[in-house]
Structures are given as C-alpha cells and as structure tokens.
Amino acid sequence: MDAVKIRQLFPILDQEVNGEPLVYLDSAATSQKPLQVIEAMEHYYKWNNSNVHRGVHTLGNRATDLYEGARDKVKSFIGAESAKEIIFTRGTTTAINTVAYGYARQRLKPGDEIVITPMEHHSNIIPWQQAAKATGATLKYIPLQPDGTISIEDVRATVTNQTKIVAMMHVSNVLGTVNPIKEVTQIAHENGAIILVDGAQGVPHMKVDVRDLDCDFYAFSGHKMCGPTGIGVLYGKKEILEQTEPVEFGGEMIDFVDLYDSTWKELPWKFEGGTPIIAGAIGLGAAIDFLTEIGLDAITEHENKLVAYAQEQLSTIDGVTIYGPTKRAGLVTFNLNDVHPHDTATVLDAEGIAVRAGHHCAQPLMKWLDVTATARASFYLYNTEEDVDRLVGGLKKAKEYFGDVF
Template sequence: MINADKIRQQFPILFQEVNDEPLVYLDNAATTQKPKAVLDKLTYYYEHDNANVHRGVHTLAERATKDYEEAREKVRAFINAKETAETLFTRGTTTSLNWVAKSYGDLAVEAGDEIVISYMEHHSNIIPWQQLAERKGATLKYIEITADGFLDIESAKQQITDKTKIVSIAHVSNVLGVINPVAELAELAHSHGAVLVVDGAQAVPHMPVDVQAINADFYAFSGHKMCGPTGIGVLYGKRELLDQMEPVEFGGEMIDFVNLYDSTWKELPWKFEAGTPNIAGAIALGAAIDFLTEIGLEEIHQHEAELVAYVLPKLLEIEGLTVYGPQDPAHHTGVLAFNLDGLHPHDTATALDMEGVAVRAGHHCAQPLLKYLNVPATARASFYLYNTKADADRLIEAILATKEFFQHGSI
C-alpha cells in the first residue's frame, strides 16, 4: 500500500500556493513532477562528473560513461528487454516513434502496403505514419473504438490483413484512460507478418511493463512522464529488427570508421545515438527508475486504481458533467477527461486553476479521437503516485464551485 502523503514529501514543487490556494497537481499525463532524488542526481552530475561519454579516458569521462551505461541497464531491467543493445536513448516518445517510422518503415513498407493505427492515438503516433504512407504510397487504416471507449478488437481483426506491415498502438490512451490489449494485438499482427509498435508513454510510469511478455517489436516511452527529466526517452526494439535498420541521424559517437566517401557504424545500441547524448537526462532517468522500482510499479498501479474508484463515481454524480471513456472505475486508468455542459474546457481549466487545481484542457494531441467523439476539446485530470484522496476531493469541490460560478455568477 502506497503512502502518498509520505511520497509527496519528496517532491518540492508540490508545496506551493497557486492563486493563494495550495497546489493540487493533476496534469500528470502531460508531465510528472520530479522527486528530490532525481533533482539531486542531475545536480551531482553537473557539479562532479560533467564530461562527454564513450570517447574520453580521463576520470570524469569514465565516471560519466559508467553512469550513462548503468542507466541503460536500469532501463533494460525495468521493461525486461533481453539485452541493453535493444534499448536506445532518444529525446522522448515522439523521437522514438519517428525513428521507427523513418528507419524501419522505409525499409519494410512499399506501395500498396498497409499501416494500422487506432482512432485513440496521440499525434506522435499518427503523423509519422501519415508521412510514411505518403512517402511510400501505402494505406493508413484505423481501428475503431467501442461505444464505451475500448479498442474494438473485432475492428482490429478486420483492419489488420496480410497487406499490413506495421501496427502501432498506444498501450494506454491519454484521453480515454483505457489499457489496450497490446499482447493480443502483437499476436494478431504477427499472424499476418506485421510488426507491433507500442506507444508506452502513458503505461510505463504507471504499471509493470514487460516488452518480452507483450512480444512488442518496438516500444517507446518518455522520461518526463515517469518522474525523470525532460528531453530523454527510450526506444526498445528487438535486436533482429534494429540490426536491419539504418540510423536516422549521422555524426559523431555513432561511427566506427569514417573515410572520405563512406563510413561504417558502431554496433547496437550506439549506431543510433549520434552526437553528444543527453547524458545528464539518461543518468537522472536511471535515478527515476530506482525511485519507482523502490515504490513498486504494481503498488503504483493499485494506488491509482483506488483513486479512480474513489473519484470517478463522484464525477459521474455531477449533473451536466460528461466523463469520456469507460464509466466503470475497474476499466479506467488515472486519466479522466471530462466536460461541463455549456462551458469551454479552457474556461473550466482556468477556473480550476483559480482554486489551485492544475488540469489540462484542449485536444490533448488527439484531434482525430476528439473528432470521433464529436467534441472539440476536453478538460483532463490525471493522477499519479503522489496524489491523494484529498486531491480528488479538491478536484470535485473546484468543479462544483466552477459550475456554480458560471451558472449563478458567485462562488
């Protein structure tokens, strides 16, 4: 059982007032806050070990390289990849998915082939495939969503065919709050000779993820959504696929030999990591993994489930409020998108901010999904390991106060 009150003591940013109210931070699907252990790791690196990795033989360079590659091993263990060669450091989920679309996509997809995604994807898992389809003359197809917000498996079986080369799906929706059956989709994709790419940005921070058990061919996630710093992320890929792929970026670090008219690349994983990497970010991501592992991902998942079981029924009781996605808390992650009748979500979010409650408002980089739902935008509250039932109560109180103000002009 998580003691969220104790955990939140490790997050300095949470102890401030916003608009003269104690901050309740519920924008975790956008980015999570950072514990002191991660902040200290960043500071320590820059104050003690700041040097470039891999190419230096002096003490600082050797220490930086050791910590950087130890962080890679922490990533490998965290997602249960077979070997560190299968874990590439990137700028984040967006970069990871772009690498797959450009490198593997250009290798595997030809005119007339199919790429299959779903209506619930983040723009980062739509636009790279749109661009690939355009480059190659391929067809981009969409898996539909059931009336209660789940991925429609029957639609998936219809859309994924022997012409399909790539299936790319979010493990967890950043709007609907559903967990998609990615292992089942992997089996379905593989039965047609396709690969499965998984956008794990909303999954890895919140639940145990085993890429081998899923049998994902590629899996992408970001450090800043899991208590790590911005600008660092991970692309997991099966070795046999990464070995076939060409780097997307070229320059220092990733080379073996450079001649006047041709060059050769380092072995995995370094052939993909051109230039000076985000060394501090990778090392601090390792610290974030240590932090989350000590708490326990299953415990984090259970804590969020308890919060949703507490707050979702309260939201559903508010007259004129619509929650998108499953109405059963057992099938809903800590991501809760909602709208108040007659009120633009930006106004809702602004009013909540006046009460000290930070939520997101807009299309959440999921415009095709919102069009599918026939809404222009939503407000979104998203919970994490440091949130409490008291935070949930503050959310409900702020929504009720907002509703009262816009209906009657007073709070």
C-alpha cells in the same frame, strides 16, 4: 503505499498557487520530479560532468559508467533481453519517428498497410501519415467501440496479410483505455507484421515486460515517469534494430568514416549520434530506482482506487460528462456542460488545481467524441483522495459561476 508521505519527496508540490495549496492533476502531460532525481542530476554536473565514450580520463570514465548504468536500469525495468536493445532518444516522439523513418520507409511499398487507431496521440499518427504518403502504403484504422475501447474482433478484421506495421498506444492519454497489446501483437505477428507500442502513458503507471508482450518496438518518455524532460527510450528487438537505419548522422554513431562512405557502430550506439543526453539518462536512471523502490504494482493499485473514486465523485455533479470506459488507467477526461474546458481549467487554477484543457494532441479522437476539447485530470503516485475532493469542489464552484453567467 502512502501517497501523503510520497508527496513530501516532491519539492514542487509544497507550494501555494493563487493562495491555495497546489493540487497537481496534470501528470499525463508531465510528472513532477522527486528530490532524488534532482539530486542525481545535480551531482553529475557538480562532480562527474564530462562527455561519454570518448576520453580515458577519470571524469569521462565516471560519466560513461553512469550513462551506460542508466541503460542497464532501463533494460531491467522493462524486461528487455539486452542493453543493446535500449536506445536513448529525446522522447517518445523521437522514438516513433526513428522507427517510421529508419525502418518503415525503407520497407513499405504500394499495397502495404499500416494499421493504427483513432485514439492515438498525434505523435503516433503523423509519422505514419507521412510514411504512407512517401511510400504509397495504405493507412488503416481499427474502429473504436462506443466506450472508447477496441475489440479483438475488429483488430482481426483490420489487420491482414498486407499489413506490415501496427502502431498502437498502450494507454490512451485521453480516455485512459488500456489496450490489449499482447493479443494485438499476436495478431500482428500471425499476419507477418511488426508492432510498435507507444508506451508514454504505460510505463509510468504499470509494470511493463516487453518480452512478455512480445512487441517489436516500445517507446516512452522519461518526463512522464518522474524523470527529466528531453530523455526517452526506444526499445527494439535486436534483430529488428539491426535492420533499422539510423536517422541522425555524426559523431559517436560511426565505426569508420572515409571520404565517400561510412560505417556505423554496433547497437545501441548507431542510433545515438552526437553528444547524448547524459544528465537526462542519469536522471531517468534515478527515476527508475525511485519507482522500483515504491513498486509499479503498488502504483497501479493506488491509481485504480483514485480513478474509481474520481469517477464516482464526478458523477454526482449534474452536467459533468465523463469520456471513456469505466475500467481505465489513472485519468478522467470530462466536460462541464455548456462551459468551454479552458474556462473550467481557469476556474480550477484559481483554486490552485492544475488540470489539462484542450484537444490533448488527439484531434481525431476529439472528432470521434464530437467535441472540440475536453478537460483532463490525471493522477499519479503523489495524488490523494483529498486532491479528488478539491477537484470536485472546484468544479462545483465553476458550475455555480458559469450558471450565473449563462
């Protein structure tokens, strides 16, 4: 995989920021978009713009074919059994809330348990907090090991026959921890629970096969995998989706409407009320084509090399603390001692280097780490070792600057 050539396919990366060539190290927040995704969406608006599933005219048929074609691409990309198991949503957050409201709240009762981890993104904590409050269920946490991983022994100790739902991220957006989803799924099922996986940081960076994982729900966003914002996916096993209630009601998701009652369409459309995110789905389909052509295994290998190089180089700077396990997905979260991460990020931005600073929508994890915030450099298929070298150089400048200040 030639990251230098791939970089040339992303128009936004060909610019200077503050007089320096842009180094974009914030792909965990949102990835950049290749030209073919931009062109696919532009072509739809120029030539095929129409609503879907409704008309019999040519534009409507074209738009419907493109929209449902994107669903087929998602199905193949994650190894689902049927396109009916692919629900288009606004993103990972909407997908998780659909399960929390449409499935969990219909079934949970006092004495039942929801099990999650302290490393979860807020979007995989708050819906379960609210579901527990609404139903009287108990929210439990699998403890973290000192390096920010979870142990199977702790999973077995936390998940019981009272557990009804396990919700866990595939990859931590802060620590880069890759959770053992297949093993956790087996434990959940042994105890009669279902599992939802937050795959926002998983699907863009590694090959995901939902049937091999055997998970019941898997949620992810298009904008983190070279696709547009505003489009995401909820995968669910067909038999479980059929037991899940829709949470948005209106046009498109209905079968028959009477004055006092209504019935819903079959899967997947019962969850897609109103005009769907047509252009977004088409853009996501183009992103899947792009990633498939490059190969997820090649992307994973490239990121593994980058993150190992980044850990090695950052470790040479006195005063830099790196958080998380040694073996991790493609990001490094760190702090420069005695310097607030927002100040670190500001100095880096002056050098044309974009990193994330803050609590990363993971305040419980920040508390566990005993920090208020961190800086994060996250890598993707368009990043190179030269980008890492620029980051290291920028951090050395920040250290010199704030060393003078303090």
